Amino acid sequence: MTITVLQREPGEFWWGGVINEGHLMPFGEGTHSRDIRMTDDNQAAPLLLSSRGRYIWCEEPFSFNFDHEGYLKIDHEQKLDIEEGHVNLQGAYLHASSKHFPPSGDTPDKLAFTAPQYCTWVEMFYEPTQEKLLHYAKSIIENGMPPGVLIIDDNWMQDYGTWDFEKHRFPDPAGMIASLHELGFKIMLWVCPYVSPDSITFRQLQRKGYLMKDADGTPILRRWWNGYSAVVDYTSTDGAAWFKQQLDRLTQDYGVDGFKLDAGEPILPSLHNDVTQEVAWSRPLLQMEDCQSYAELGIGYSLSELRMSWKLGGQALIQRQRDKAHAWDAGGLGGLIPNAIAQGLMGYAYNCPDMIGGGLDGDINSPDFHFDSELFVRSVQCSALFPAMQFSMAPWRVLNGEELSWCMDAVRIRTKLGPLISELASEAAESGLPIMRSMEFVYPQQGYHMVKDQFLVGDSILVAPVITKGQRSRVIQFPEGRWLGDDESIVEGPVRLEVEAPLSRLPWYRKL
Structure with a gap:
């Protein structure tokens, strides 16, 4: 481990690291420490940018510390790329972008910028059905909102890892998606890298060697928010190819337009029976490269949304902020703007706040949940001119009267300025500039x-x-x-x- 020390110039401030700490940026006055070597806290990049035209980049993650005495200390293993002389924040960003994460030339489907997204999560939780989806889509239009990207969230599939529609809840998925397309919607499906360990898919992937394993060759089981599952080894050529085949089949067989790739956190060693289990990777990996490998699965589709990413600035991927609470503070509405600014500075131009009003708070349809209509209206307004905006709670269900009309006013501002946002998305694809x-x-x-x-x-x-x-x-x-x-x-x-x-x-x- 090497420690590099830089002195802060007078009036110099820094941004970078983990976007979920945007509300703490810029760094420079006071102290701040962060280790981004094993972060599972939203998008990140091994990059620090200075308001005085300096930047720091490393191919692997590092930890950094700003102290009271005006020094920046960086603990790193690989060599740092430290550049100066780029005049200001924009100059430092553009130079770092062109050198380390150049724009791909592609953008997500322009509907993501000209109209809102609609996610089924809050309205349906784990019980989406074909009937509910068609009703939801028609309700969007009937309530005066424009058709946009419709995200079918968790539990549309037969099982985790078995990526096909559950036939009883979705008797005609191709017909349903064709009907949604006719209404003007584009369709994304929720997916994750997990595989239920008692499924046929698990046994098939185990035989083929496509699952992540521990040192003795046994498939690892990881605890996540829906239980314990095996994990597709998307860091291997064969495992990644299998996962892409599932996605490609869904686009070809049903007309799906893209995917919400959930999870993707770095897979860390786990403790089992007081024994640390290391992942036996199929090839040597840099730290955080597994997170990057998962996010890369979204490249090539017209619509891909991620909540975890590493070193993929410049790619045509929609980057969603981590789940937000139904709250005013930095864990909810208060964090949206600074975190989005940080996303743009890490090269993630096509950024999206979380579901409007927040989606983190468990069953927000429960009678015990305290809904704040003022917070919801202000969330709509705050999100309206982000590169992408996303509804999940149906406004016409939770608001009425003037509050609903004010929400609709914000959507109309989005519609009015959508063409400009779309133009800026095209500019970002060529220049790398944030929207x-x-x-x-x-x-x-x-x-x-x-x-x-x-x-x-x-x-x-x-x-x-x-x-x-x-x-x-x-x-x-x-x-x-x-x-x-x-x-x-x-x-x-x-x-x-x-x-x-x-x-x-x-x-x-x-x-x-």
């Missing part, structure tokens, strides 16, 4: 580095959602230029201005 940008990224070294509750879409749209309960006005920091507001006001920047923001309003401004 959603921080103030510091576009207006460097002007004192905007700590602004984490507003953002820019490209360089021309300033978005300032309300993310605090009960707030009906907010301060917006306008950079240089003339800005035309959604309320027809014109603001001359640079200026710090308090504006009215009733629950009915998502404040956004276009640069003239």
Whole structure:
């Protein structure tokens, strides 16, 4: 292990590492430590970016520490690539992107940017059916919302690892998907790398050697949120090819458009009967390379959504933030903007907040669940101009009256600006530039580095959602230029201005 020490320059701030810590960024004032060598905490990259045009990259993960004395200490095994002289945050990002995670030239299907996504999770949990799906899709349209990407979540399949529709709940999946296509939807299916250990698929994969094994050759069983399962060895050529074959068959046989690849955390050694079980990988791996290998399974499909990723900036993959709570703090609504800014700076331009209103809180349809309609409306507004937005709770079921109409207003803003977001997605595929940008990224070294509750879409749209309960006005920091507001006001920047923001309003401004 090697320790490299850098001194922080005056006025220098840093971003990078794990995107779920976006609310703690930028680093530089005070202390912060993070070990990204075995993170299972959302997307990550072995990258740190400086507001003074410096960046640090390593092919393997490292740990870092900012101390009170202005030093950055990095523990690493492989050589660091440390570059200086790129002027500002954007310069450092663009140089790191072109060298280490160049844009692929491809984008996800443009429907992901022009219309909302709709996930069945909250409305159906583990009980999706063909009848429910068709009803849900028709309800979306009947309630005035545009058709978009429809994600069929967990338990559509026969079993974990047996990736075909359960015939009793889905008697005609090809016909169902054809009907959904006719309504204007694109279809994604939830999948994961786990295999039920008492299934025929498990026995077949065990014979072929396609499962992850421990040192004695026994398939490992890993505990996850739905029990204990074997794991497809997607780090091996044969295991990855088998998994891709299942996905390809679903696209060919049923017309599926893409996949929500859930899980994908790094597989760590486990403790069994007081004995540590190491994974006997099929080939030598760098740390976190298994996480990267799983995420790579999504490359090549017109729609792929991931919640775990490693070193795959620049690829045409939708990167969803980790599950959020139905809460106002950084574990819920308060974390969306800073984490999305961090996603963009790690090269994950096609980012998506979690399900609007949050989906982490167990059975949120339970009578014991406390639903906050104000939080839901503000979540819709905050998500409306992200690169992608995703509903799961049906707004027309949980809202009514004015609150429902305000939600629909935010969706109409999305529809209006969807073509611009789509254009920026195409630009990201060629230049690597994030779609959603921080103030510091576009207006460097002007004192905007700590602004984490507003953002820019490209360089021309300033978005300032309300993310605090009960707030009906907010301060917006306008950079240089003339800005035309959604309320027809014109603001001359640079200026710090308090504006009215009733629950009915998502404040956004276009640069003239």
